Amino acid sequence: DIRIYVEEMPGQRREIIAPTDMGLSLMEVLKADGYDIQATCGGMALCATCHVEVLSGPALPEPEDAELDMLETLPVVLEGSRLSCQIRLTPRTDGLVVRLAPTGA
Numbered sequence: 001d002i003r004i005y006v007e008e009m010p011g012q013r014r015e016i017i018a019p020t021d022m023g024l025s026l027m028e029v030l031k032a033d034g035y036d037i038q039a040t041c042g043g044m045a046l047c048a049t050c051h052v053e054v055l056s057g058p059a060l061p062e063p064e065d066a067e068l069d070m071l072e073t074l075p076v077v078l079e080g081s082r083l084s085c086q087i088r089l090t091p092r093t094d095g096l097v098v099r100l101a102p103t104g105a
């Protein structure tokens with residue numbers, strides 16, 4: 001299992017323990033943990049309600065075109081903006097720190 005951190009307020013992080021052997025996305029783990037993410041598209045990179053800002057942690061694989069296209073539709077895109085449904089949790093994502101819906105999307 002790995003640890004993911006959600007920054008709920010500046011300097012205040014919540015730890016989530018997540019399995020890596022189930023092919024889960026970050027969105028699925030955040031939802032299962034009780035965070036209010038609509039994920040209306042079901043994780044298809046089509047709704048952007050799962051927008052997170054990656055603050056620190058391991059380097060992630062580059063976003064694919066579908067994710068980039070969707071991020072472009074957001075009113076504000078931050079340097080660390082990602083769609084959490086497109087982040088697959090693996091042992092290499094241990095220690096990821098994110099902030100949810102950083103622009104209110």
Ligand code: FES
Nearest residue numbers: 045047048050085
């Ligand atoms: Fe819809 Fe991620 S759940 S874009």
